[in-house]
Amino acid sequence: MTGKPTRQPKYLRLLPDSSAGLFLTEGLLTGEDDVKSIQLDGEAQPLPEEKRFRWDGVRDLLEDAMYEFGETRTAADAWLAPRLHATLRLTRVEAADPGLWNYLALGVAPDYVHWRHNPSGERPAEPTAPVPAERFKGPHYKQAFARLWWTAELFRDGPDYTPVVTACGIQDILNFAIRLEVMDHRPTAQAVVRLLTDGTVRTGRETNALAAAVNAAASTLFLDALAPDVDRNPTDIRAWSDGAEDAMPVNRRILPGGPDEERTPKESVEILAEQFRELFDEAPVRGSRPVQSGD
Amino acid sequence: MKIYPYPRLRAATTITIDSASVTAPGVPREPLAASARSVIDRVLGLGTAETQGWDAAVIKVSATVPESALRHDAPWSDLAVFALLTEGATNTRLTARLAPTADDPCHWTGQLGLARADIFDRARLSAQVVATVDGVPGRLVGESEDDWFIDVTADVPVRDRPFETVRHSFAEGPYWLRRMKDVPWVVDPAGKLPTVHINTDVEGIEALLDADGRGMEGAVGELLAAQMASDIWLAVFHAALGDLELDERERPMFPSGWRGAVLREMLPDILPEQSLETALRALNERRVGATGWTDIQPRIHYAAARRGGTGSPLIQAVRGLERLRREDDE
Numbered sequence: 001m002t003g004k005p006t007r008q009p010k011y012l013r014l015l016p017d018s019s020a021g022l023f024l025t026e027g028l029l030t031g032e033d034d035v036k037s038i039q040l041d042g043e044a045q046p047l048p049e050e051k052r053f054r055w056d057g058v059r060d061l062l063e064d065a066m067y068e069f070g071e072t073r074t075a076a077d078a079w080l081a082p083r084l085h086a087t088l089r090l091t092r093v094e095a096a097d098p099g100l101w102n103y104l105a106l107g108v109a110p111d112y113v114h115w116r117h118n119p120s121g122e123r124p125a126e127p128t129a130p131v132p133a134e135r136f137k138g139p140h141y142k143q144a145f146a147r148l149w150w151t152a153e154l155f156r157d158g159p160d161y162t163p164v165v166t167a168c169g170i171q172d173i174l175n176f177a178i179r180l181e182v183m184d185h186r187p188t189a190q191a192v193v194r195l196l197t198d199g200t201v202r203t204g205r206e207t208n209a210l211a212a213a214v215n216a217a218a219s220t221l222f223l224d225a226l227a228p229d230v231d232r233n234p235t236d237i238r239a240w241s242d243g244a245e246d247a248m249p250v251n252r253r254i255l256p257g258g259p260d261e262e263r264t265p266k267e268s269v270e271i272l273a274e275q276f277r278e279l280f281d282e283a284p285v286r287g288s289r290p291v292q293s294g295d
Numbered sequence: 296m297k298i299y300p301y302p303r304l305r306a307a308t309t310i311t312i313d314s315a316s317v318t319a320p321g322v323p324r325e326p327l328a329a330s331a332r333s334v335i336d337r338v339l340g341l342g343t344a345e346t347q348g349w350d351a352a353v354i355k356v357s358a359t360v361p362e363s364a365l366r367h368d369a370p371w372s373d374l375a376v377f378a379l380l381t382e383g384a385t386n387t388r389l390t391a392r393l394a395p396t397a398d399d400p401c402h403w404t405g406q407l408g409l410a411r412a413d414i415f416d417r418a419r420l421s422a423q424v425v426a427t428v429d430g431v432p433g434r435l436v437g438e439s440e441d442d443w444f445i446d447v448t449a450d451v452p453v454r455d456r457p458f459e460t461v462r463h464s465f466a467e468g469p470y471w472l473r474r475m476k477d478v479p480w481v482v483d484p485a486g487k488l489p490t491v492h493i494n495t496d497v498e499g500i501e502a503l504l505d506a507d508g509r510g511m512e513g514a515v516g517e518l519l520a521a522q523m524a525s526d527i528w529l530a531v532f533h534a535a536l537g538d539l540e541l542d543e544r545e546r547p548m549f550p551s552g553w554r555g556a557v558l559r560e561m562l563p564d565i566l567p568e569q570s571l572e573t574a575l576r577a578l579n580e581r582r583v584g585a586t587g588w589t590d591i592q593p594r595i596h597y598a599a600a601r602r603g604g605t606g607s608p609l610i611q612a613v614r615g616l617e618r619l620r621r622e623d624d625e
Contacts, residue, residue: 017485019471043470091412092385139540140386154386179540181381184388212543219435220299222425224390225375226433232389234351234410235320 002028002110004059005037012053013044014099015106020137023106029130031114035106044103052089052244055108061087062109064252073116077148078168082161084145085152086256089244091237095153098137101146105136113144141179151178155189158263161255163193170196172204177211182218187227190264191272200277205286213283214276226275227268236261301428302370304437306361310378310422312339312443313357313404317349325349333452337441340449350411357404358393358422358439365400371426371436376403380445382418383551389413393422414447416487417552455556458527459490466496482527484534488553491527514615517608525603531557532599539579547579564598565591 023040027033047053061083069076094100105113117135134142140150151174155167167173173192183189192210195201201210217223240259250256311334316326331343341352356378364374380389393405409418424437444454465476472492475481479497483490495501503519506512535554539547549555549571559571566574581587600606 018483019469021485022471039470092387093412093415096384096415150386181383181386181388184381184386215543220301221431221433222377222423222435223433224379224388225377225392225423225425228390228392231408232410232413234412237410237412238320238350 007037015044015102019043020102062112081148081152083250086250104145158261159258172207187268190269194273209283209285213279227272310358310439313355317344317352319349336454337443338452340452342448342450371428373427377423384415387413418445462493465494482530514612521605521608528599528602561598565594
């Protein structure tokens with residue numbers, strides 16, 4: 001069974017796509033083999049020796065997630081997303097490098113990828129269908145850890161991870177909504193969470209319908225004009241990564257704080273939430289209301 | 296063409312970058328020279344900055360809207376112009392509201408601040424024209440067609456970047472290359488830019504590739520380079536097509552970066568007389584569907600070979616051989 005890597009270096013590394021592909025063997029995907037972690041380490045490139053890149057810091061966090069959520073794996077997403085974000089303290093440029101995510105999946109916790117994305121769910125010991133390779137090496141909305149980090153990044157409200165927890169409670173946000181460019185606009189993402197929080201939108205299907213409606217609306221409406229956001233401050237971004245040197249490991253019980261950036265302007269979120277509510281009222285939801293013809 | 300349920304601008308809006316500067320903590324702001332921008336290629340290369348470790352940039356932009364946008368009988372009101380900067384890899388989306396200049400109401404200016412930590416490679420800059428139409432505020436009534444790119448590392452502002460070339464020993468190089476040590480080159484289309492790895496273990500290959508110009512070596516070197524270029528085009532094409540994302544109606548979308556550029560460039564040679572969108576859809580259907588993938592291969596091969604430019608170096612090499620034979624005869 002795929003387990004914890006035997007090679008446990010002090011710091012994380014980067015494993016480029018061209019190298020990562022070699023380790024995605026059938027035996028790994030079905031969970032029969034371990035990753036050849038010594039070879040993998042030789043293949044990977046070093047990251048700066050900073051505290052936020054400590055190998056055991058991330059490994060401990062993932063082991064705690066597996067321990068805590070043994071019976072309810074999908075629920076681990078909402079717990080892990082903010083904590084992974086607050087542990088790694090990445091800039092967007094760092095997070096855009098697939099090498100880091102490949103390394104986390106293959107060099108730090110292939111057992112986590114299996115545990116979380118095993119298609120047969122609760123019976124990991126059975127001979128199983130393989131975990132899709134894109135959970136190890138794939139686009140940001142599929143890869144096991146990139147999807148969590150990006151959801152946290154796009155849905156946090158400045159230092160507040162509460163909206164991330166709400167967003168991760170609905171798998172369709174992780175699977176569909178974070179793919180949409182329209183969610184890159186912070187007030188839009190916050191307004192969607194607002195509708196999840198106040199109970200306007202409840203199920204996965206409803207969330208998908210809302211996201212699709214918002215996405216369609218954004219092709220004729222410039223949401224940034226209706227709901228302006230504040231500018232990002234480069235000093236805040238730097239302070240966040242630098243602050244990792246003095247930070248404690250993230251709290252496992254209470255929600256950690258995120259980058260100390262300005263929050264989304266309230267009025268902007270309210271304007272869009274109101275608009276999205278109207279859109280959602282008219283949006284066809286699969287399986288619940290009759291879909292209008294011609295849609 | 297998209298159909299909109301409300302009136303829009305018919306004439307084009309343009310956007311341009313007027314100047315740029317970078318800052319780093321504790322050092323004075325560095326304005327970039329005009330050579331950091333290429334107006335023809337519409338690229339700003341922030342890699343031209345001399346400030347080490349700059350962490351923020353300010354970009355002054357101006358946009359020109361057509362006169363019809365401002366006519367008093369125009370079917371909209373509250374006209375506003377925005378600069379929009381986006382990058383797919385970082386999911387970055389920044390906007391700046393522009394203001395009309397005093398002497399020319401069609402000319403709008405403003406500035407956009409960006410953090411270095413928010414742009415991985417290249418961001419796209421466009422102008423968005425927004426107005427209240429039929430009582431609906433925030434309608435998009437126009438956008439610029441010729442967008443700019445802001446490249447955070449380029450030290451020369453050019454749009455089309457050459458492929459990267461790395462020369463190294465395959466036997467001693469990265470692990471994945473070691474298994475391929477018996478070939479002269481390998482193309483790797485993963486990553487920011489496609490890379491061709493040249494195997495320096497193949498004796499003489501470097502000399503051939505570096506032999507510019509005349510002589511038999513030059514001719515063979517050019518032939519080799521052209522062959523490599525065709526291989527690259529073929530590899531990047533398949534990589535780009537294999538990575539397509541689908542929109543909410545399950546239709547393939549043009550990818551960002553070089554992948555999109557490669558598809559746009561090659562599709563007209565593969566499925567001529569079709570719009571790019573239709574061609575992409577048709578090709579994707581052939582690739583994932585039951586039939587049609589095999590019989591399109593010659594067209595793909597043709598498009599790649601054409602871009603590689605294999606034809607004329609081949610003729611040159613043949614002529615060179617012919618001359619050598621003649622010299623031997625004499």
